[in-house]
Amino acid sequence: MDRLGEAVVESRGGQVAVVIGGLPINIQSENRSFIEMLELRYAGFVGEPARGSIRLEVEIVEPVDDGESDDDEDLEVRFTDGRWTINRGDFRAQWDPVSLRGHVRQSAYPYAIDSVMRIIHSLIVAERGGFLLHSASVVRKGRAFLFSGVSGAGKTTISRLAPPDATLLTDEISYVRRVGEGYEACGTPFAGDLGRSGENISAPLAGLYLLVQGRHNHASLMGAADAARRLLRNILFFSDDAGRVEHLFGSACEFVSRVPVYELTFRPDEKIWDIIG
Numbered sequence: 001m002d003r004l005g006e007a008v009v010e011s012r013g014g015q016v017a018v019v020i021g022g023l024p025i026n027i028q029s030e031n032r033s034f035i036e037m038l039e040l041r042y043a044g045f046v047g048e049p050a051r052g053s054i055r056l057e058v059e060i061v062e063p064v065d066d067g068e069s070d071d072d073e074d075l076e077v078r079f080t081d082g083r084w085t086i087n088r089g090d091f092r093a094q095w096d097p098v099s100l101r102g103h104v105r106q107s108a109y110p111y112a113i114d115s116v117m118r119i120i121h122s123l124i125v126a127e128r129g130g131f132l133l134h135s136a137s138v139v140r141k142g143r144a145f146l147f148s149g150v151s152g153a154g155k156t157t158i159s160r161l162a163p164p165d166a167t168l169l170t171d172e173i174s175y176v177r178r179v180g181e182g183y184e185a186c187g188t189p190f191a192g193d194l195g196r197s198g199e200n201i202s203a204p205l206a207g208l209y210l211l212v213q214g215r216h217n218h219a220s221l222m223g224a225a226d227a228a229r230r231l232l233r234n235i236l237f238f239s240d241d242a243g244r245v246e247h248l249f250g251s252a253c254e255f256v257s258r259v260p261v262y263e264l265t266f267r268p269d270e271k272i273w274d275i276i277g
Contacts, residue, residue: 018117019047019200021175021186023124025117026050029058034108041110044200045189054120056095056102056113063107077119077238086119088112095120118173118190122236126244129178129251132236135208137169137185137198138162144185144203145276146174147264148234149211154266156193158211161270169198173236176205176255183259206277209264217272219262227261228252 015028016038026049029035039046076087084102086093091112095102102120106112122132135148136155140163147158159171169175169185172192177184183205187198209219210230222230231252239245266272 015049016042017047017049017053018042018045018189020045020117020121020188021125021177022202023121024050024053025120026053026055027058027113028055029060031058031060031108034058034060037108038110038113042189042197044187044197052100054095054100054102056093056104056116058104058106058113060108061105075115075238079239079241084119084123086116088115091116097123114190118236119238121175122238125175125177126237126248126251129254130176130183131248131251131255133174133176133231134172134234134236135174136171136192137174138166139169139185139199139201139203140166140277142203143206143277144169145206146176146185146208147211148174148208148231150234153211154213154268155211157268158266158272159194161268161272163270163273166273167199167201168194168196169201171198177202178251179204181258183255205259208259208261209276210261212263212265213267214265215267216265217267217275218265219275220265222256222261222263224253224256227256231256231261 014032014035015026016035017024017026024047078085083094083096091106093104093116104116133148135146136159137144137146147155156171159168169187170190171194173188173190175186175188184202185205186202187200189197191197237248
């Protein structure tokens, strides 16, 4: 189990580096109060700004209430002319994967930049054989475990039921990266219903559990084909490019060939942890 970066919460003259999965994203803005807000929000994931890493210039604008703006507008992610455009009702963003520079236009709250970072991380980690997954994840006895499912499947519930010797990585979005012949799960600041960030650590991944609520606790090892199909439903992926989709499919198949995947039927009591791992 490794630390991925120590928390450093202090003024940096308009920039802060948020380090997730060992990958720093430098966020710069002329709005100092916005940077200070991000330093507090991502405190456990703040590191020193690094040269040669991703840099996002954030332009803070006043919210526009013109009767037409919609923060719930569908997210749109496109790759055109060598750059990614990421648009939603509450922000507009562009990012160049070659220069690693981007620009975000949003109002002064953290949810927009949070979404932009998730998307950029999902694109980069996918190129390296990993992915972001809708799942809770914890570390126990030096090994990481993922618990994935649709909304309401029990990700937060099983996190709350974890024993005292378990360390939460996230109850919402897990960061899975390929390391050599295996995989690691990394903590993220992307919180779900628990409302708190995970710990900024990583550990070798020992298993993925696909959650099904039921009357009895039971874990069944899944076959590779079914496991890959179920896994793909819960991976965060924003590109419709055929080549990238094919690469992601290959990554999912490779993952289930190396990491055991179980269907975990459980009732909401702490005894479920007796059969995990």
